[in-house]
Amino acid sequence: MSDLRCDLVDAGHLIATGIDGIVGHGAVFEDVVRRLGLVIGRWGIDNGAETVHFPPVMSRANLERNGYLRSFPQLAAVLHGFGCGVHGPFTTGSDGDLSTGLMMVPSACYTIYPMVAARGPLRAEGALVETWSRCFRREPSTDTPRLQSFRMHEYVKLGRGADVVAFREAWIEKAQALYASLQLPFRLDNANDAFFGRPGRLMASSQRERNLKIELLVPIMVGAKPTACCSFNYAEAHFTEAWQINMEDESTAHSGCVGFGMERTTLALFGHHGFQPERWPDGVRQLLYG
């Protein structure tokens, strides 16, 4: 695995920064990320999704309302400013005036719920949003596909439970077809989020039992441990209750999302098809460059 990373660094596709899980990318890698985003985006155009984009930082209050700090404190990161005393040294900490009120966005969909909530009740057909964000999770690792800062391309569906389930089912099929077209080996698995602590283990177990999170796993090269490249999530009323998002007929709205790990999928393309996209298999080139 580390050989793949070294080779990608030598080839200029990855740029080491001295921090685990924080890497730069060269022009060729970036171009593949961009093209992959265009392919994923076509579904949104065909299905009338609204496309929005948010910064990599968001209101801490909004992230707390989403329940993130209860569920995943170990992955969260908050932004602090520096105290500007006239005489140095400058200090930083959690004191009031050093708080920015901001946290790193951990998943692209967290930015969407406040936006949808502000618009009032959902019409019968619900809402369908496409978005992507730079996401951050505090889990430094030497595992090549596990980044602290990465890009996630997502679709979020809010509406009647049956519609959210149908959205997720459609994407489970669509994503398998996509990874088959990219000629990458994959399998689906029933999964759980990395909920924190003892209560978290119960939540994780419940999430698996109720089949709320399904992942599409790809080894980024032959022989590598499979890594989650997409996840298909049915959140039931978790976010909609937190944000008081209801249907116009006052029935409960549900939400679900599908997220693509852009760097992981791109790494797998380089890992399986080689370092020169112009020599990738015809079908893969047709999809990305055709």
Added chain:
Amino acid sequence: MSDLRCDLVDAGHLIATGIDGIVGHGAVFEDVVRRLGLVIGRWGIDNGAETVHFPPVMSRANLERNGYLRSFPQLAAVLHGFGCGVHGPFTTGSDGDLSTGLMMVPSACYTIYPMVAARGPLRAEGALVETWSRCFRREPSTDTPRLQSFRMHEYVKLGRGADVVAFREAWIEKAQALYASLQLPFRLDNANDAFFGRPGRLMASSQRERNLKIELLVPIMVGAKPTACCSFNYAEAHFTEAWQINMEDESTAHSGCVGFGMERTTLALFGHHGFQPERWPDGVRQLLYG
């Protein structure tokens, strides 16, 4: 001014988040940002620039080596994790194990110097790098173009002093032609960075006297106060000394950069030409969509 922001929010081009200087963008705004990046990128293709992209967070040690915390502590932001006690509440602060070793990237070029330094001495022709980053500066404001999180597209030139000066002169001309083609009103000004404190006032004064920072200022709408949309910076040996970047003949290397504020320039296009890009003047459409 706030009327423009309200109108842009109503039109779906901007999305309020409840935090000053943190805004989301709709699909039309994003598409203009992307097309503007392609126009700026053409110069790099024509001039053999290397294109790289880095995450919005970087090593605090590298940013300190660049001198950022001495010069701009008031704008800086550091990332802290949360302490994961078995019994709540979770805490955050500057304690050792809660540090991530990361700070927000304040300007795209700060990510470049460590990369170039790691490659060893510069050949006679120097290095030319194109990059863009999500940048963060802790200056919450209700001023529409002043964002805390924004995108900066940059070219960085490192090499002999005369070559860096020539690079900057070329871009001062090129950028004026670009903003003229975008049919935006602008003027150039001799400027200074927002250096902190009493010693900072001396640095600012020196920077102005030595003509090291020139800005291209654009009012984002008729009657608005001009705001810096590009800056043209000659850093002399400031960064190259910090990173011990030398020429192969062991003479001192200099550096300079030109940076474009992508949201500011895009705001000015909407502010001057209206909210429907399909109705923008022919010359502007030709450049962005032609």
